[in-house]
Amino acid sequence: MKNYKTLKRDWLIYAISGLLLLGFGISLSGEALIRKYEAKDWQDWFWWGTLALVVINSGISLFGKAITLRMRLDQLQKLK
Numbered sequence: 001m002k003n004y005k006t007l008k009r010d011w012l013i014y015a016i017s018g019l020l021l022l023g024f025g026i027s028l029s030g031e032a033l034i035r036k037y038e039a040k041d042w043q044d045w046f047w048w049g050t051l052a053l054v055v056i057n058s059g060i061s062l063f064g065k066a067i068t069l070r071m072r073l074d075q076l077q078k079l080k
Contacts, residue, residue: 004076011069018063025056 002010032048039045 004073007069007073007076011066011073014062014069015066018059018061018066021055021059021062023059025052025054025059028052028055 028048029052032045032052035045035048
C-alpha cells in the first residue's frame, strides 16, 4: 500500500486537475451554446459540444478518483 505522502500528493493532483477540467469543460459547453445560437451550420457547434462533454466527463472521473484517494487517506490517518 502506498504511504501517506504519496497518497496525499496523488490526491492533490487528481482533485486539482479534475476541478480544472470540469471548469474548462463547462466553459467549452458555453462556447458551443454561443456557436449554436449564432451559426447556421450544425457542424460549427457540434464538435465544440462533443469536446465539452468529453472534457466534463474526464474532470468528473478524475475528481471521483480523488475522492477515493481521500477516503484512503482518512483510513490511514485513523490507523495511526
